[in-house]
Each structure stands twice: as structure tokens, then as C-alpha cells.
Amino acid sequence: MKLHIKNMVCNRCIKAIESAVFNTLGIQASHVQLGEVELASPISDEEKKRLATQLQLLGFELLDNEKSERVTQIKSLIINEIHHGVGLKQANENFSVFISSKMGYDYSYLNDLFSSLEGKTIGQYITLQKIERAKELIIYDQLGLATIADQLEYNSAQYLSAQFKKTTGMTPSEFKKLGLRKSIDYH
Template identity: 40%
Template sequence: MVCSHCGEVLREKLQQAGFTVEKVELGEVHLAEPINTDQQDRFAKLVRENGFDVINDQNSRLVEQIKQLIIQLVRTSEKLEGPLSDYLAQKVHRDYQQLSRLFSSVEGKSIERYYILQKIERAKELIVYGEMNLSEIAYELDYSSQQHFSRQFKKETGLSPSHFSEIKENRRISIDEV
């Protein structure tokens, strides 16, 4: 899940199906009690029917955790105190080289690329909202300068941020499709 609304919808569907949901967080569902094999199958089917996926193996969970950390980082005002690699290694208590290899093998792109794509999608959203100027967006997304932000935006989208702002077409990609 990438938003609280998605979590609430899933919570409601699971409760309607008879599951006792303790909490729904970004990327996780906590049930009140363990479920048997038949219930696991029903749970997985219901989750998939609602556009999500069940992640059971440890590597997939770790990749999902990395993705959720990056999404949270991009969508909050939290600023990195150092490199992204240090931030992630500290958060998941693993060596960054191991995380990087695993992420690339599962996702087919590097962690850094995923981070950039998330930042660009957030930038598109902020531009469409029109509440911030490009300098403020660059700062919000932790770019070193507006020029750096503009170059990266154009490289990824083919448009300058100001041109994107002018056309205001819905050119965003769903967060889970990045």
C-alpha cells in the first residue's frame, strides 16, 4: 500500500471477509490472530483482488521495505543527513552492497534509480498542484539546486519542469508502477 486510503479500503474488505485486522501500515497488514492455510489462501486472494500482492519470502519483504522507506522519504519533509545508502543500511540493519544487489536483482533497476523515479513522480504531483514554485519543489525533494532538479526532471520526462507546468497534462505514473 502506498497511501492511507488504500489501507483503509483493504482493511474494510478484509473485515467484511471475517478477518480481524489490528493495523494496516504502509506495505503491511497485521492481523489479530494467526490464520490457517485455508484462511491464508482466502486472504491472499482477497488482497490480490484489491490490487495488492502478498509477499511471503524474506528477500521480497526486504525489497518492499526498501521501497516503502524511499516512498516515505520522498513524500515527507524528511531530509537525508548523508547518502541514501547510509540511510537505508541504518534503517534495515543490513550492508548496503547486499541491499543494492538484492534490489537490482528483484526490481531490475538500482535503488538510486528507483529513488530518482520516485522523486520525479512526486515533483510532477507538486507541479500539477501548483502550490509551490520550482525552487521550492527542488528544496522539498532535497535537490542541491533548482538547476540539478531541472536537469534530472528533463532527463527523465523529456520536458523541463516549467514546460511540464505549462501543459499541466496528467503525465504522472501511479506510484506502484514506478
């Protein structure tokens, strides 16, 4: 039985979900990845409610709505590629083509669905995630802006810098001088 979970963004989330499933249901999850958990067998509606309550206490949301599940899957694809370098997306492959092929739906349908539930387009969400990743890489101070731009598939450091300023209100160098990373909404 596959369950979709909202707000999973990192490996710590996976561990938290595994623990919640075990502590609430007394079973091991067969497989957990960002946005979903696979159980070996179906669970009752009562067990599902208990799990949903436990997940909510941890800041997650068990999704029942098919449309919400699709949006969560889109977010997981984007986060996995930008933040975790999963590598399912080919170098310089457009995210629209990548998402469409992985989801099995037309991109315009997915973008409309995403926009209606999230209040922003998939492209805007991708930009926010890229800027969040750029912030992380800038703070690490191991790569130059041109290399960061290349890693995030920007055409130039200037374009990344313009996107960064538009999103955060400061240039990458101003951000670097601050020396801290104030997170944008990840979800």
C-alpha cells in the same frame, strides 16, 4: 502475525487492506501501514490463500518470499519519506545510510537484491519517486522550482530540472504548461 503486502502506496491502500482483511477473515487488523498488516493472531494456510486471492483482486500481492518482503519494505521507506514526509530520515541524510539503518543490512546487499527483483537500483527508484513528487508539486503551482528542489534534497533547481528532463523527456516548465500529471510506475 505480520503479513507483507506489495503495491501499497497511499492511505487509501491502507483502508482497502483493512476492509479486505475484515471482509475475508472477519477480523480487524491490529495495525496496517504501507507494505504490511499486523493481525492479532495467526491465520490458517486456507485463510491466507483466501486473503491473497482477495488482495490480488484489489491490485495487491501478499508476499511470502522474504526477499520480496525486503524490497517492499525498502519501497515503503522511500515512498513514506518522499511522498508523505514521514520524517524518519534526517535532513540531508543519504538514503543509503537511512535505508541501511532501518533495514539492518548493508546497503550494497540491499541494492543488489532490489536490482535483481525490480530491474533498477534503489537510487534509480528514489529518483523516479522524487520526480513523481516534483510533478505533483509543480501541478499544485504553489512552490517555485528552487523550493521544490530544496524539499526533495536536490543541490539546485538546475539539477532537479536536468533530472526531470532526463526522466520525463520535458522540462518542468514544459510539464507545467501541459497541466496534467501522467503518472510513472509507482511500484
